Each structure stands twice: as structure tokens, then as C-alpha cells.
Amino acid sequence: MSSHFTPPFNGGVSPEGNLFVNKRPEHPSDHPPPIDRHRTNTSSITFTATYNNTHYILLSPQPFLHYQLGFRTFVEEMAVIASAPGKVLITGGYLILERPNAGIVLSTNARFYAIVKPLYDELRQDSWAWSWSDIKLTSPQMGRETMYKMSLKHFTLQCTSSETRNPFVEYAVQYAVAAAYATFDSNKKDLLQKLLLQGFDITILGDNDFYSYRNEIEARGLPPTQESLASLPPFTSITFNTEASNDQNSKPEVAKTGLGSSAAMTTAVVAALLNYLGVVDLLSYSGARHQENLDVVHIIAQTAHCMAQGKVGSGFDVSSAVYGSHRYVRFSPQVISSAQNAVRAMPLEEVVSDVLKGKWDHERTKFSLPPLMNLLLGEPGTGGSSTPSMVGAVKNWQKSDPQKSLDTWKGLSEANARLEAQFKLLSNLAEEYWDIYRSIIYSCSMYQSEKWIEQASETISQEIVKALFGARDAMLNIRSHMKLMGMAAGIPIEPDSQTELLDATMNMCGVLLAGVPGAGGFDAVFAVTLGDSGNNLAKTWSSHNVLALLVKEDPRGVSIEPSDPRTNQITSGISSVMLV
Ligand SMILES: Nc1ncnc2c1ncn2[C@@H]1O[C@H](COP(=O)(O)OP(=O)(O)OP(=O)(O)O)[C@@H](O)[C@H]1O
Numbered sequence: 387m388s389s390h391f392t393p394p395f396n397g398g399v400s401p402e403g404n405l406f407v408n409k410r411p412e413h414p415s416d417h418p419p420p421i422d423r424h425r426t427n428t429s430s431i432t433f434t435a436t437y438n439n440t441h442y443i444l445l446s447p448q449p450f451l452h453y454q455l456g457f458r459t460f461v462e463e464m465a466v467i468a469s470a471p472g473k474v475l476i477t478g479g480y481l482i483l484e485r486p487n488a489g490i491v492l493s494t495n496a497r498f499y500a501i502v503k504p505l506y507d508e509l510r511q512d513s514w515a516w517s518w519s520d521i522k523l524t525s526p527q528m529g530r531e532t533m534y535k536m537s538l539k540h541f542t543l544q545c546t547s548s549e550t551r552n553p554f555v556e557y558a559v560q561y562a563v564a565a566a567y568a569t570f571d572s573n574k575k576d577l578l579q580k581l582l583l584q585g586f587d588i589t590i591l592g593d594n595d596f597y598s599y600r601n602e603i604e605a606r607g608l609p610p611t612q613e614s615l616a617s618l619p620p621f622t623s624i625t626f627n628t629e630a631s632n633d634q635n636s637k638p639e640v641a642k643t644g645l646g647s648s649a650a651m652t653t654a655v656v657a658a659l660l661n662y663l664g665v666v667d668l669l670s671y672s673g674a675r676h677q678e679n680l681d682v683v684h685i686i687a688q689t690a691h692c693m694a695q696g697k698v699g700s701g702f703d704v705s706s707a708v709y710g711s712h713r714y715v716r717f718s719p720q721v722i723s724s725a726q727n728a729v730r731a732m733p734l735e736e737v738v739s740d741v742l743k744g745k746w747d748h749e750r751t752k753f754s755l756p757p758l759m760n761l762l763l764g765e766p767g768t769g770g771s772s773t774p775s776m777v778g779a780v781k782n783w784q785k786s787d788p789q790k791s792l793d794t795w796k797g798l799s800e801a802n803a804r805l806e807a808q809f810k811l812l813s814n815l816a817e818e819y820w821d822i823y824r825s826i827i828y829s830c831s832m833y834q835s836e837k838w839i840e841q842a843s844e845t846i847s848q849e850i851v852k853a854l855f856g857a858r859d860a861m862l863n864i865r866s867h868m869k870l871m872g873m874a875a876g877i878p879i880e881p882d883s884q885t886e887l888l889d890a891t892m893n894m895c896g897v898l899l900a901g902v903p904g905a906g907g908f909d910a911v912f913a914v915t916l917g918d919s920g921n922n923l924a925k926t927w928s929s930h931n932v933l934a935l936l937v938k939e940d941p942r943g944v945s946i947e948p949s950d951p952r953t954n955q956i957t958s959g960i961s962s963v964m965l966v
């Protein structure tokens with residue numbers, strides 16, 4: 387909720403560069419409010435101040451160096467909104483669980499949002515004596531509202547309403563608050579205490595692409611097309627899987643598409659809280675300082691996510707939620723052992739301090755799809771698979787058949803490396819021979835792969851087509867190893883229904899490759915298409931009852947949003963900028 391009105395105070399920057407806040411003459415306040423926090427960049431200045439127990443954010447778009455009163459300001463009730471992207475792991479499923487195997491993870495334009503603001507506008511009269519903080523967690527898409535009390539001594543959370551709990555958000559809150567205690571000096575701790583006593587009002591929202599809406603579409607009598615999906619309102623209510631989960635169907639609680647909602651949700655909540663509490667500032671800096679802030683978000687989000695899941699996965703999903711698309715090699719699991727051992731009564735503040743100082747050795751290397759290639763996801767309509775039970779089955783198989791499983795992993799690892807190398811080669815060829823590259827990619831986009839070589843009349847375009855085939859072959863190899871691994875482990879990594887769909891997809895005009903992302907199973911499948919051929923693929927999928935999602939690759943990691951994604955307030959905010 388933001389309000390645009392004349393604030394009871396105004397402020398600026400003195401000629402010496404100091405920030406100041408003045409009370410407005412018409413307000414009978416005895417003292418101007420102190421500045422709580424501020425940040426600047428080259429073109430604007432933002433500072434927060436508390437007046438009558440209400441927090442204000444003042445934004446002065448330029449030119450703030452006119453130190454006299456009268457610069458342009460608008461005022462917003464203090465809310466921090468952070469978002470983090472969903473992901474698609476195109477290579478490295480299972481292998482990525484062990485260092486030094488790498489995986490390629492693409493982040494998406496499907497994002498999870500967390501909105502954090504004070505629960506109470508004013509500090510309650512008796513709150514100075516409280517030893518807890520009130521937290522309200524709202525998930526509008528699930529129709530859930532949960533109240534908690536968090537002990538300010540141990541950061542433990544007690545659920546005070548009867549609603550279902552959300553362990554991902556619970557750990558995110560505990561670890562973010564403990565991170566503030568672990569990093570603040572005593573002055574900042576006083577401010578922190580004030581913020582905590584005002585409580586947290588947290589709202590979480592996931593873009594529609596995280597969830598399967600086939601049932602809604604069918605119920606509305608709409609065809610399974612991208613147009614039908616686009617007609618749903620943003621943040622539509624989520625379908626719960628009705629069949630009870632069991633080992634056979636491995637169905638998760640909600641009908642999901644597999645974009646990693648829990649990692650994006652945890653990361654968005656951690657980023658919003660750390661920013662709200664002033665542990666990081668994701669808006670003001672760039673370069674090394676911004677990276678350091680992102681690393682803090684990553685460490686806290688990754689630790690909270692592992693604790694909530696009750697296991698240490700590879701972490702590629704949290705990593706892409708923080709940093710966006712990249713080539714990932716996992717962190718050594720020991721780095722979060724303090725958190726796992728926390729049961730042995732080490733104060734959480736110390737646990738977090740240890741984890742923040744730990745030797746985080748995960749690797750992130752730049753990766754993006756070569757130009758003119760697009761990611762498309764298709765939902766065959768089965769409501770998703772639960773990853774943890776599939777990982778368990780693969781681990782059991784590794785123990786029971788070490789030699790065969792090692793051979794399969796070696797084969798997979800080589801095929802993954804080959805695909806990565808072909809993508810890299812294609813990116814280099816695009817850079818060096820852009821015109822030839824563009825022309826051959828568009829030509830191939832109109833034909834099935836068997837006709838591609840006929841499109842290449844000279845050496846460079848032949849080299850490009852050769853690399854396209856290299857990528858296809860590597861993907862076919864990855865798929866066959868993944869399928870074999872699933873059969874050996876007794877789980878449907880590439881079940882027959884997906885094999886049929888993927889084979890048919892790879893035979894379509896302009897489709898470079900297709901596969902099951904991540905752990906595989908019945909989640910949405912992915913395809914990488916050339917030029918504009920994705921549109922035709924989406925239509926063909928629809929005609930075979932496979933719902934093409936609207937999601938696209940977007941390399942952007944976690945970020946602070948200017949406004950509530952439900953209200954698109956950025957324009958209204960700017961249009962109501964006023965002179966004070
Ligand atoms: N909008 C939401 N509000 C509250 N909780 C949500 C929301 N969306 C998802 N969740 C919760 O997040 C968790 C999703 O975790 P789960 O591991 O099943 O999926 P995932 O992270 O998307 O997995 P995958 O990586 O396979 O896609 C579930 O507990 C679900 O209830």
C-alpha cells in the first residue's frame with residue numbers, strides 16, 4: 387500500500403554533502419525525525435525516517451544536490467518488495483549433486499515476489515516489554531494467512547493460528563533476522579529491535595508459470611494454448627494435487643511445473659527481509675559491492691532452504707534464484723554443517739555468523755543460450771513429480787550397483803560437457819560471423835533437422851550446422867543415459883510418455899533439442915528452438931494436448947521491485963511525484 391501525500395517533514399543534502407531532515411512548519415512536531423538509513427547513487431537519493439511511529443521512504447529523484455528545500459520528493463509507506471526467478475536445469479540433473487560435476491541452469495521470467503512491511507503502523511504502548519515479534523504470512527494464491535510469534539531471544543517461531551505452516555518462509559525469517567543480529571553493531575541493533583517490535587507483514591506471490599492451470603483452463607472450457615494461459619489473471623489461485631502423494635505417483639502438494647517455487651520463494655523472502663532490515667542494500671550499489679550483497683542473500687537463502695527441505699541438495703535452484711542463468715558447480719555440503727548441527731543448542735546468531743564466514747566454494751560461470759535460440763516449456767498435464775524421492779532412489783541404486791552407476795555417470799558427464807561445448811562454439815560463431823549465423827539459423831528454423839545441412843552452402847554455415855548437430859547428438863545421449871538411469875533406479879526419470887513427446891518434439895521444424903529438465907519425471911519438458919519456430923512448436927504441442935507455457939529464459943537474478951506486482955504502481959508513483 388503506498389500513499390502519496392505531503393509528508394510531515396522534508397529534507398535534503400547540505401552543501402557539505404550531509405543529509406538533513408526538517409519538520410514542516412505546519413506540523414507541530416518538536417523534533418525533526420532522525421534519518422534511519424539512506425542510500426545514494428549518482429542520480430538520486432533515498433532515505434528513510436520514522437515519524438509518529440510510521441516509516442517513510444523519501445525518494446528524491448535528481449537533482450538532489452540542490453540542497454535547498456524544494457527538490458522533488460514522493461513518499462511511500464515503507465515496504466520492501468523483492469523478487470527471484472524460477473529455473474530450468476537443462477543439464478546436470480543428479481550429477482550436479484556431486485562436485486565437480488557442473489550443470490547448466492537457465493533462470494526464467496517467472497518470478498516469485500515477497501512483500502515485507504511493518505505489521506503495526508505504530509509501536510504498541512506495551513511492546514517495549516515484548517520478547518517476541520508478531521509475523522503475519524499471507525499467501526493469497528493458496529488462500530492462507532498464518533500468524534506466528536517469533537522469540538527475540540532464540541528466533542524460534544510459534545504458529546499462533548491453525549493454518550498450515552510454511553517451513554521455507556519460517557526458516558527464511560529466522561535466518562534473515564539472525565543474520566541482522568550477527569552483523570549489526572549495538573546502535574543498529576536498537577533500530578532492529580524497533581523494527582522487530584513492529585512485526586512483519588509478509589505476502590508471497592508466485593507468477594502463474596510456477597503452477598499448472600490445466601484444470602482451470604479445462605473448467606473454463608478453454609483450449610490448452612498459450613492464449614488461454616495468458617487470459618488468466620496474474621497470481622491466479624493454485625490447484626492442489628488431489629491424489630494423495632505416494633511412492634508410485636510421487637505427486638507434490640500443489641500442481642507445479644517444476645520451476646523451483648520453493649527456492650525462488652525462499653530467496654525472495656530472504657532478500658526482502660535482509661533489505662528491509664538493512665543487512666544488505668540491493669538497490670544502491672553495482673560491481674563488487676553488489677556482488678557481496680548478493681553473496682549474503684545467497685548464503686542465507688541457501689541455508690534456510692536446506693533447513694526447510696531437511697536435506698542438502700545441490701543448490702542450483704537457489705543459486706539461479708539469486709544470480710540468474712549460469713553454469714553451476716555445487717558448494718561443499720560441510721559449509722552449512724553449523725546450521726545442520728544447530729540442534730545441539732548453539733545460538734542461531736552464532737550459527738548464522740559461522741555460516742556467513744564459511745568457505746562457500748560453489749562455482750558460477752557465465753552461461754547463456756546462443757543468440758536466436760529460445761527456451762520453451764511444455765506441460766504434458768500430469769501435475770509434476772516430487773524430486774526428493776527420486777534423488778533417494780538414484781542414491782540407493784548407486785549404492786547397490788556402484789560399477790554400472792559409475793559408468794552411466796561418466797557417460798552422462800561427458801555428454802553434458804559436449805552439449806555445453808557445442809553451445810559455447812555456437813555463441814562464438816555467432817559473435818564472429820553474425821550475418822552468416824543469423825541467416826543459417828533462420829533458414830534452419832523453418833525445416834526439420836534432416837534438411838538443415840542442405841541450407842548450408844559455404845564453410846562457415848556448414849560449421850554452424852555441424853555444431854547444431856553436435857548439440858542435438860549430445861542431448862540425445864544425455865536423454866538415453868537419463869532414461870537408463872531411471873530404469874535402473876526404478877523411477878520414471880524419462881518415462882515412456884515423455885520419451886514419445888520429446889522424440890516428436892525433436893523432429894519438428896526448427897527444434898534444436900528437447901529434454902526433461904532437472905530430476906526429470908512428469909514436470910514440464912523443455913525445448914530449445916531456433917529463430918521464431920517456438921510459435922509453431924507451441925501450436926503443435928497444443929494440438930497434442932501439451933500446454934506450452936508462457937515462460938521464457940531471463941538471465942536476471944534476485945532484485946528489489948519498485949512496486950507491488952499486483953498493482954503496477956511504478957507509473958502512478960512517478961506521476962504523483964510532487965514538490966514539497
Ligand atoms: N504461492 C505460494 N504460497 C505459499 N507456498 C507456496 C506457494 N507456492 C509454492 N509454495 C510451497 O512451496 C513448496 C514447493 O516446494 P517443492 O519442493 O514441492 O517444489 P519446487 O521447489 O517447485 O520443486 P521443483 O524444483 O521440482 O520445481 C511447497 O511446500 C508449496 O506448498
Ligand SMILES: C[C@@](O)(CCOP(=O)(O)O)CC(=O)O
Nearest residue numbers: 479480699700701773904905
Ligand atoms: C536431481 C537434482 O540434481 C535436480 C533436481 O532438479 P528439479 O528440482 O527437478 O528441477 C537434485 C539437485 O540438484 O538438488
